[in-house]
Amino acid sequence: MTTMDQGWLASNIGSSGWFLLAPLLAAYAPRGLPKMYFNLHLRWHVRRLLPFLDPFVTIDIVSKPDIYIDRIKSSDAYEEVKAYLSAGCSRDARELRAEGALEGDGFILSLREGQEVADEFHGVTVWWSSVPPEKEDRVGQLRSLRLTFHQRHRELIVDEYLPHVRRSGRTVLFRNRRRRLYTNKKSLEYASTRDEVWSYVDFKHPTTFDTLAMHPDKKTKIMDDLDDFRNNKDYYNRIGKAWKRGYLLYGPPGTGKSTMIAAMANYLDYDIYDIELTMVRSNNDLRKLLIETTGKSIIVIEDIDCSLDLTGQRGTSEDLPVHIDIPTLNNKKRKRTSEVTLSGLLNFIDGIWSAHIDQQIIVFTTNYVDKLDPALIRRGRMDLHVEMSYCCFEAFKTLAKNYLGVNKHPLFDTVKELLQTVEITPADVAECLMTSERTDHGADACLECLINELKKKASKMEKDKEKPEGEAAGKANGKGNGDMANGRGVLDDDGDSSDEYEY
Numbered sequence: 001m002t003t004m005d006q007g008w009l010a011s012n013i014g015s016s017g018w019f020l021l022a023p024l025l026a027a028y029a030p031r032g033l034p035k036m037y038f039n040l041h042l043r044w045h046v047r048r049l050l051p052f053l054d055p056f057v058t059i060d061i062v063s064k065p066d067i068y069i070d071r072i073k074s075s076d077a078y079e080e081v082k083a084y085l086s087a088g089c090s091r092d093a094r095e096l097r098a099e100g101a102l103e104g105d106g107f108i109l110s111l112r113e114g115q116e117v118a119d120e121f122h123g124v125t126v127w128w129s130s131v132p133p134e135k136e137d138r139v140g141q142l143r144s145l146r147l148t149f150h151q152r153h154r155e156l157i158v159d160e161y162l163p164h165v166r167r168s169g170r171t172v173l174f175r176n177r178r179r180r181l182y183t184n185k186k187s188l189e190y191a192s193t194r195d196e197v198w199s200y201v202d203f204k205h206p207t208t209f210d211t212l213a214m215h216p217d218k219k220t221k222i223m224d225d226l227d228d229f230r231n232n233k234d235y236y237n238r239i240g241k242a243w244k245r246g247y248l249l250y251g252p253p254g255t256g257k258s259t260m261i262a263a264m265a266n267y268l269d270y271d272i273y274d275i276e277l278t279m280v281r282s283n284n285d286l287r288k289l290l291i292e293t294t295g296k297s298i299i300v301i302e303d304i305d306c307s308l309d310l311t312g313q314r315g316t317s318e319d320l321p322v323h324i325d326i327p328t329l330n331n332k333k334r335k336r337t338s339e340v341t342l343s344g345l346l347n348f349i350d351g352i353w354s355a356h357i358d359q360q361i362i363v364f365t366t367n368y369v370d371k372l373d374p375a376l377i378r379r380g381r382m383d384l385h386v387e388m389s390y391c392c393f394e395a396f397k398t399l400a401k402n403y404l405g406v407n408k409h410p411l412f413d414t415v416k417e418l419l420q421t422v423e424i425t426p427a428d429v430a431e432c433l434m435t436s437e438r439t440d441h442g443a444d445a446c447l448e449c450l451i452n453e454l455k456k457k458a459s460k461m462e463k464d465k466e467k468p469e470g471e472a473a474g475k476a477n478g479k480g481n482g483d484m485a486n487g488r489g490v491l492d493d494d495g496d497s498s499d500e501y502e503y
């Protein structure tokens with residue numbers, strides 16, 4: 001971009017003849033000609049001449065009233081244009097205004113009133129200026145940014161340049177924002193249509209795919225899948241499918257399902273909407289929640305098997321309201337009826353309403369995958385089923401690096417051997433390795449602690465095997481009864497994980 005002063009004059013030089021004609025017409029026409037003639041004919045001609053006298057077109061991009069700013073999540077052309085200009089014009093413009101960014105500690109630079117900057121698009125020069133607010137009424141000041149361009153470029157500017165400005169502005173806004181972790185409010189709290197349905201905090205989870213303990217092949221496949229999703233907008237358009245993808249993460253407690261969600265959000269740079277289904281009163285409220293989400297986000301329903309009674313055969317259960325305990329406002333628990341049904345949830349995932357927001361990932365987690373209604377997790381809804389399993393040696397190595405800062409150790413061989421037979425969750429391994437932080441013990445002591453734990457588990461498994469069937473204590477692979485119904489809870493230590501995830 002260059003400052004406007006020279007650019008503007010240079011482009012106007014060709015039309016200076018018309019500027020001379022204008023005062024002549026204004027001076028002689030009314031005196032020399034009958035009034036009637038002037039009114040009927042000259043005015044008509046003057047009107048036709050106007051585009052030649054001033055061949056420039058202006059478009060004002062007007063801000064939304066302040067009172068609505070907070071509610072605007074998806075698109076606000078004014079904010080997008082401002083962000084586009086702040087990324088470019090701050091380099092050339094001399095007189096700027098700085099506003100504290102809505103999020104973070106930074107400033108947003110914008111043009112001061114009267115300042116103009118030029119921009120170039122496909123060899124065509126256009127000018128942006130900030131115009132003073134036109135009025136201040138009960139909805140607050142309406143500010144505008146004015147775009148000026150030659151009328152012969154109208155099509156290019158309207159059809160290509162302005163969408164380009166909005167797209168680029170959105171990218172700047174997205175880059176500058178703080179990511180958020182949303183959770184839904186109780187249905188009772190958003191009775192009015194203007195109430196916010198989500199509350200949020202800044203999302204600051206430190207987990208990445210680097211620190212996630214999992215077999216590397218499996219990890220790579222998941223990351224590739226996320227990349228494919230992110231980069232394939234055209235593909236989704238072409239096949240006529242909403243740009244969404246469903247992940248089902250299943251496995252015993254402590255195997256990293258929630259951790260994986262944080263890693264996914266950090267990898268994609270997405271917000272998270274964590275839905276507590278038991279707080280949702282009806283299918284209608286569920287839809288309301290969906291409408292108020294934004295793109296580039298992950299919608300999470302954790303422990304879907306515990307959230308609502310959405311299990312059983314679709315034909316019998318989908319339209320029956322489910323009974324759940326909702327704490328009431330005076331904190332006493334009382335039996336209430338949630339009218340969220342299985343079909344309501346299915347519609348939430350991939351009904352017509354779900355298509356209105358692009359680039360969303362839906363994640364369900366569960367400890368008991370086989371208890372879920374097949375309709376809920378069928379392919380197309382939950383596109384990728386990922387089994388989060390017990391700790392394999394490769395996953396252990398990641399944890400050892402995270403917690404102890406070691407890549408090799410003489411005790412690794414013993415750990416490797418034990419992990420081939422013993423089922424231990426990454427959470428339990430992490431707990432043993434964390435002793436190095438809590439005490440002054442180094443890697444040796446932590447690894448010995450882990451080996452002791454593994455040996456204890458091994459001898460318990462032996463004892464359980466000797467007991468008659470039915471008496472053996474449930475494996476630690478389910479919340480409560482240890483009933484991991486898929487029967488594939490153990491990752492091979494050699495990392496042969498090909499059958500642990502399915503597409």
Ligand SMILES: Nc1ncnc2c1ncn2[C@@H]1O[C@H](COP(=O)(O)OP(=O)(O)OP(=O)(O)O)[C@@H](O)[C@H]1O
Pocket residue numbers: 211212213214251252253254255256257258259260366367388426427428430
């Ligand atoms: N795969 C993993 N990689 C790294 N850390 C892990 C992993 N699994 C578990 N952990 C550690 O264990 C803790 C608990 O894990 P997490 O909450 O992700 O388990 P979960 O599978 O969601 O369990 P639940 O089924 O009970 O919700 C995490 O805070 C993390 O420190």
Ligand SMILES: [Mg+2]
Pocket residue numbers: 257258259302365
């Ligand atoms: Mg969890």
